[in-house]
Amino acid sequence: MENGAKSWAFRGTQKLSAKQSKDSKLMVTIREALDKLMGNLNEDDDRSVIPLGHGDPSAFPCFRTTPVAEDAIVDAVRSSKFNCYSPAAGIPPARRAIAEYLSRDLPYKLSPDDVSVTLGCTQAIEIIITALACPGANILVPRPGYPLYEARAAFSNLEVRHFDLIPEKGWEVDLDSVEALTDDNTVAMVIISPGNPCGNVFTYQHLKKIAETARKLGIIVIADEVYSHLVFGNKQFVPMGEFGSIVPVLTVGSISKRWIVPGWRLGWIATNDPCGLLKQTGILDSIKKYLNISSDPATFIQGAIPKILENTTEEFFSNIINTMKEDADICYSKIKEIPGIACPQKPEGAMSAMVKLNLSLLEGINDDMDFCAKLAKEESVIVLPGSAVGMKNWIRITFAIEPVFLAEGLDRIKSFYERHAKKL
Incomplete structure (x- = not known):
């Protein structure tokens, strides 16, 4: 020493x-970015809003505390x-x-x-x-x-x-x-x-x-x-x-x-x-x-x-980790199915992943904030624009929610991509 x-x-x-x-x-805070996106939601969309922008899984039964x-x-x-x-x-x-x-x-x-x-x-x-x-x-x-x-x-x-x-x-x-x-x-x-x-x-x-x-x-x-x-x-x-x-x-x-x-x-x-x-x-x-x-x-x-x-028992921690791992697997595998976005590394910890946008493959999308705003309006899915965490034209996807909702949310992002994909 x-x-x-x-x-x-x-x-x-x-x-x-x-x-x-x-x-x-002063950077835009995560709360400010998410508040703006929530204002873009379409009230006529009867589907549930899928929150993939904020690291708070406490609302979901699979993540209830001990x-x-x-x-x-x-x-x-x-x-x-x-x-x-x-x-x-x-x-x-x-x-x-x-x-x-x-x-x-x-x-x-x-x-x-x-x-x-x-x-x-x-x-x-x-x-x-x-x-x-x-x-x-x-x-x-x-x-x-x-x-x-x-x-x-x-x-x-x-x-x-x-x-x-x-x-x-x-x-x-x-x-x-x-x-x-x-x-x-x-x-x-x-x-x-x-x-x-x-x-x-x-x-x-x-x-x-x-x-x-x-x-x-x-x-x-x-x-x-x-x-x-x-x-x-x-x-x-x-x-x-x-x-x-x-x-x-x-x-x-x-x-x-x-x-x-x-x-x-x-x-x-x-x-x-x-x-x-x-x-x-x-x-x-x-x-x-x-x-x-x-x-x-x-x-x-x-x-x-x-x-x-x-x-607190190890069983509680293990159950949380197993659910997180399932979510990370779903997130990474479904992102690979979407040509317009890419995740450079499968998440190994925490609750989120950084995903790069390929705007050259998209029609009518100006940047990461535009992507997130239109995704909220068209698909009722909230993800965080990368600009809020220092990476323009990336997005942050928080995957710590019920696995079935996560899969649906990523499927909606895929539908959004297909709707905005440039026609070759």
């Missing part, structure tokens, strides 16, 4: 004297022990349970002091971005990626620079582009694995290369692991915290996806830093200060977390 400490020097110590960064351009989680919430409410205000970082039993849960996958143990409980992963991202946003700083985020990072950075005047994920290499990080983008004002890079929006899963070897690159560049890693353990291909989930002795890692996560309860809004920030390097930067102090002025997750949900994390 001492070697890691000596070989990593955080660039952020230079930020306070740097020039104020230019205002970031009774263990529901009972834990009820028990917490009825106990009358959790009607109080929460400490800024979360109640101690919740922090302890999350630390123990995350430590199962790590070569070292996290303590409750390494964990802060947040209002879902969204607030975790907001807190970290705000803590890093000193004058002149910039942050590296993946393209395609999750647009909340750009949106939050824009509000904090934190410059965003995009590094590419390579479709032909399973959406691996283009580490050459990371090095080319980094300068003395770069403070962090964001890694999302399992990947939203691509459905990719990074290998141990690739994550280690990312960690070594970050150490070389003197930046920290923000690991977005909201889809942790939702893998169903040949790769295993590897937490970025595995490499915390190489480079400091701030991990954001939640119970939203693995337990299928996004509305419960329970997430966390975990500090994976066994060398203690982040204490030298002031980042952890900034996070604590932000927590002191922000809202907390409902205390009864925090009170339920120990039972949820400890008592």
